[in-house]
Amino acid sequence: MDDLVLLNNKYYISVSSTYADDKTKVLNHEDTFGIFDRWGNVKQIGEEVQGIYHNGMRYISELELRINGVRPLLLSSTVKEENEILSVDLTNPTIITGMLEKDIIYIGRSKFIRNGACFEQITLNNFDSKEQEFEISLEFNADFRDIFEVRGIKREKHGDVYEIKHLPDDKLRISYMGLDKKKRVTEILFSEAPSFWENHNKAIFKIRLAAHEQKKIDYTAHFLTDDEKRNYVGYTAGREALEREIKEGNRIIAGITTGNKQFNQWLVRSRFDLLSLLSNTQYGKYPYAGVPWYNTIFGRDGIITAMQTLWLAPGIAQNVLQVLAATQATEVNEYQDAEPGKIVHEMRSGEMVELKEIPFKRYYGSVDATPLFVILAGVYYKRTGDLDTIKHIWKNIEAALEWIDKYGDITGDGFIKYKHKSKKGLTNQGWKDSVDSISHSDGSLATSPIALCEVQGYVYDARVQAAMLARKLGDDKRADELEQAAESLKEKFNKTFWNEELGVYVIALDGENQPCDIVASNAGHCMFSGISDEEKAAKMVSRLLQPDMFNNWGVRTLSSKEKRYNPMSYHNGSVWPHDVSLIAKGFSRYGYIKEAVQLTNAMFKAALFIELQRLPELFCGFEKRRGEGPTNYPVACSPQAWAVASVFMMLEACLNVEILAEERKVYFRNPVFPQGVDKIEISNLQLGNENAHILLLCSDSEVFLITKSCPAGWKIELIK
Numbered sequence: 201m202d203d204l205v206l207l208n209n210k211y212y213i214s215v216s217s218t219y220a221d222d223k224t225k226v227l228n229h230e231d232t233f234g235i236f237d238r239w240g241n242v243k244q245i246g247e248e249v250q251g252i253y254h255n256g257m258r259y260i261s262e263l264e265l266r267i268n269g270v271r272p273l274l275l276s277s278t279v280k281e282e283n284e285i286l287s288v289d290l291t292n293p294t295i296i297t298g299m300l301e302k303d304i305i306y307i308g309r310s311k312f313i314r315n316g317a318c319f320e321q322i323t324l325n326n327f328d329s330k331e332q333e334f335e336i337s338l339e340f341n342a343d344f345r346d347i348f349e350v351r352g353i354k355r356e357k358h359g360d361v362y363e364i365k366h367l368p369d370d371k372l373r374i375s376y377m378g379l380d381k382k383k384r385v386t387e388i389l390f391s392e393a394p395s396f397w398e399n400h401n402k403a404i405f406k407i408r409l410a411a412h413e414q415k416k417i418d419y420t421a422h423f424l425t426d427d428e429k430r431n432y433v434g435y436t437a438g439r440e441a442l443e444r445e446i447k448e449g450n451r452i453i454a455g456i457t458t459g460n461k462q463f464n465q466w467l468v469r470s471r472f473d474l475l476s477l478l479s480n481t482q483y484g485k486y487p488y489a490g491v492p493w494y495n496t497i498f499g500r501d502g503i504i505t506a507m508q509t510l511w512l513a514p515g516i517a518q519n520v521l522q523v524l525a526a527t528q529a530t531e532v533n534e535y536q537d538a539e540p541g542k543i544v545h546e547m548r549s550g551e552m553v554e555l556k557e558i559p560f561k562r563y564y565g566s567v568d569a570t571p572l573f574v575i576l577a578g579v580y581y582k583r584t585g586d587l588d589t590i591k592h593i594w595k596n597i598e599a600a601l602e603w604i605d606k607y608g609d610i611t612g613d614g615f616i617k618y619k620h621k622s623k624k625g626l627t628n629q630g631w632k633d634s635v636d637s638i639s640h641s642d643g644s645l646a647t648s649p650i651a652l653c654e655v656q657g658y659v660y661d662a663r664v665q666a667a668m669l670a671r672k673l674g675d676d677k678r679a680d681e682l683e684q685a686a687e688s689l690k691e692k693f694n695k696t697f698w699n700e701e702l703g704v705y706v707i708a709l710d711g712e713n714q715p716c717d718i719v720a721s722n723a724g725h726c727m728f729s730g731i732s733d734e735e736k737a738a739k740m741v742s743r744l745l746q747p748d749m750f751n752n753w754g755v756r757t758l759s760s761k762e763k764r765y766n767p768m769s770y771h772n773g774s775v776w777p778h779d780v781s782l783i784a785k786g787f788s789r790y791g792y793i794k795e796a797v798q799l800t801n802a803m804f805k806a807a808l809f810i811e812l813q814r815l816p817e818l819f820c821g822f823e824k825r826r827g828e829g830p831t832n833y834p835v836a837c838s839p840q841a842w843a844v845a846s847v848f849m850m851l852e853a854c855l856n857v858e859i860l861a862e863e864r865k866v867y868f869r870n871p872v873f874p875q876g877v878d879k880i881e882i883s884n885l886q887l888g889n890e891n892a893h894i895l896l897l898c899s900d901s902e903v904f905l906i907t908k909s910c911p912a913g914w915k916i917e918l919i920k
Contacts, residue, residue, distance in 0.1 A: 224250065225279055225286050226838075228491045230315035230479040231255050231549070232423065235492055238277040240288040240309040240320075241265060249350055252318055253492070254423035256550025258350060259386045262341035265309065265322070268295045268334050272307050279812075281468070282446055283476040283839070285312045285439075292334070304328045305409075307336075310435075312442055315480075318421040321435040326409035333409075335395075336417065339402040342386045344376040346552040351493060353558070359551065366397050374401070380554035384425055389432050391418035449475040452485070454512040454886065456851070459879035466804060466813045470847045473814060473839035474509070483526060484519030487845075489546075490817060490837030497547045499524055499569035500631060503576050504778060505841040508849035510583050511859055514886060517580040518589055524573055525596035529564050534621040537565035537629075541603030543573045545629075558624055565626045566633075567608065567618035568655050570600045571662035575729075578665020581672070585861030585888070590669055601666055601682075604659055610649045614692055615709065616659050617649035630655060631779075632722070632757065636764065637771035638708050640716050643763030647711040654722045656693045657729030660686050664730070694733050703743035705732075719749065719759035721779050727786025737790045744783065745795065752824035753806045754780040754799065760821075767821035767831075774833060777803060777815040778842035781849040788853035793872045796853040801875045803850060806830045815843045855880070855896070861888065866916040868905065873898040887911050 227234045234252040237243055242250045242263040252260040265272070272290035279286050290307040292300055308323035326332045342361065349355050363375035372388040394403035409415060418435040433441075452475065456467050478485040481497075487505040489498040502524070506517035527547065529538040536559050537545075545566035553561035574597055581590050590597075608616035618629040627635045630652045638646040667682035697705040699715065704723035706715040724744055726732045732740065744750065748760040754775040758765050767773045780799050787796040807813045809829020817840040820831035837843075855871040866887070873880065873896075882894045890911035896918075897904045905918035 225277060226491050227279065227283075227286055227311070227313045228476060228495055229313045230488075231495070232313050232315050232317070233492050233495050234260075234313055234318060236286060236311075238288070239265070239271065239274055239290065240277070240286060240311060251350070252313070252421070252423070253347055253495075254316060255425065256347050256548055256553065257384060258345045258347070259342055259384065259423040260318070260340060260421060261343040261345070262339065264339045265307070266337045266339075267292050267305065267307065268300065269337070270295060273302075282472045284442055284446060285310055295334075300332065300334060301328075304332060305334065312439065314438060314442060316423050316430070317433070317438070319435045319438040320419055322417045324407060324409065324415045324417070326411060326413050329411050331408065331410050334407055335404055336407055337398075337402055337404045338419070340372060340374070340386070340388055340421075341401055342374040342376070344378070344384055346550045347493070348550070348552050348558055353552070355552070355557070364400050366400055366403075370394070372401060372403065378551045378554075380551050382426060382551070382554070384423075387422045387424060389420050389422070391434055446475070449478065451884070452478070452513050452515060453509065454891075455881075455883040456512070457881045458877045460877045462808060462813075463804060463874065463877055466807045466847055469813045470815070470844040473844040474505070474841060477839060477841045478516070481519070481523055483522035485516065486519055486523050487516060487841040490840035490843070492837070494546075494837055494840070496549075497523065497527075497544070499544045499546070500566050500572060501842050503569065503572045504782070505845045506576055507579065508778070508781060508842065508845035510579060511852050511857055512848055512885070514580065514584050517576055517583070518586065521573070521577055521580060521589065521593055524569075525593040527562065528596050528599060535559050536563050537620055537622045537625045538562075539564070539603060539607040541570065541599035541601075542607070543569040543600060545569060545626075559622050563622075563625065565620055565622065565629050567616065567629045567652065568631065568658055570603055570608070571616070571655065571658035573597075574600050574662035575658060575665050578662075578669055581669060583859050583861060587672060591673065594669070594673065597666060597669065601662070604662070608659070613713070614689060615651040615696075616655050617651045619649040630722075632771040634770045636769075638716060639718060639762075639764050640710070640714075641718055641763065646708055646716050649711050651709040652722060653697050653705040653707055654725035654729070656689065656697065657726040657731035660689050660693070660731040661729040663689070690731050693731055694736065698736055703739045705736075705740075718762045718764075719743065721749070721755050721757045721776075721783065724755065724779075724783035724786055727790055728782045729786075730789065732790070734790065741787055741790070741792045741795050745798070747823075750802075751775065751821055753802050753819070753830045755783055756821040768833070770818070770833075773821040774818045775821050775830070776818045776843070777846040781846035781853075784850045784853040788856050793854065793856055793870055796850070797872045797874055800850040800854055803846065804874060814838055815846060816840060817843050851880075859887070864888070864914045866892070866894075866914070867919055868896065868903070868917070869919045871896065871903050871918070873903065887914050892916065
């Protein structure tokens, strides 16, 4: 989903809203995230997006540390490997007024975020040979702006910040009364009382340190709504809780290591990024879409992330199914683009959604989340054999299937289409949801209702998966109906959407049932879903790997030969890692494993050039240039759940692994290793209620399997 700017009732990307470069650092935990500068401060410069946000509102808009009234010098700044802590090293500049020579005082800042709170510890060291006296100040402010306002949507009115004061118990309180009649409060509590306060919101500490003496100052910021209260938890206790949570989280995803250190770093970074995005709900941990702007539940993103990690972390899929079943639409609501049976697109909080200035409190404007939900249910059952969960959500699966037939097939021709009803909703409602993403070969935009090629594939697979589940539940009649509907759709789709001249399925049919005859990555999803005929799949593999689509980093979203191609656009020529992973999985499904490995190798090489080896939401689609990495896209989220999870699906495609719980078998069919990898070890792989430990070795292109441990009754096989 793009960075939303409303213009003529349509949402556009605002490239000028860039927040992320090497001068900002991002921390997140559940419904709270922070955007800091490299000093660990929050300053309103440029597009003024820095801050600490909670439940859709900015609770801290300014936070600045100074020594004797001046900004310290930056030594280093990094977010640690597990994404838990921002660590900043600073020192003092030459301060004439205080007779303080440069580089005498070390200032270390260590901060982390937990849901509803920010913790910081400031360490001060005097490395001089004599005693030093100086002042450390911390200034705070809060504007309580809604996240959508920060991102560019103009508002005529705001609530009021009615209180900024420090209290006798070493506490600073900033209070805001919103137009939604909710009170929001930022409370900052110090481990020790400041020496004095300036202008109510600046805490000043007079410091005296003997030679080589150290001192620490801690504070905790709480972000509260209405009469909510929290007990003070200091930095040390908060960090201990954080470390316990990290240890527990590490059990969620099976371990993977290879014989290649750089590939391992990609895996490790992706693992920790994904764990950092898993947020607690009443149904378990759900993968929030991405930091910072999509730090919330998205239906499509959560489902695809669950699919990408299903073979390694089936619990994520179970939680996603339960959350989306609980939030499934039950009535028609045009403002929310909701209809009975539809799966939620996104869920937001904050003042603007409470006031219905925007429809995203619970918004249903996606055409693909509903069939993808059914697919996830089917593949989850195959992976786990968990029929109890399927029984629990079967009514939701049936409601989703009914939505496909009753509301998705707008024109009654058998193809599922979208046409937004909400005036403030998304115009395009597939994964390429920017307003200019669906076009004809002459560059003209498609009119609605629009039938996307990949969505027809998702519907086909949804019916196949639902038929399998219906049989497991003893309803053979329903299964027969679904199988017949799936085959009918497949036959009609391959006749209607295929373009022999292009060598791919057209991206869509427009409102006049005219084909949008352009070459786009969407066609690759038709192999992922299995709707593609075998001979057409063979042609698509070749076509998608031609230079106008494959830029040696990945598959472009749009061919460089098309009128609307722009490598710097959001959806018309950029490269999205999750898109590439789905295409790789489709290649593998049809037996083109070497080609899946080719895509994996390209993504691995891209990751080597990207900071922290963290694949972002997307990057620009320029051709690969010697000695240079891929070109950054300015507003890409990082980390983004389905981007960082891409490595797991691509590795699954390379190994061509299939886990069948009912048969109690794990198959590796003709696996091919990524370039530079000769060993892949998989530990704590959940099989039933126990775990397996597997080692795969590759020598002279031949793969060998060693089963180190396997639950009783299960069999792990290598098929060549």
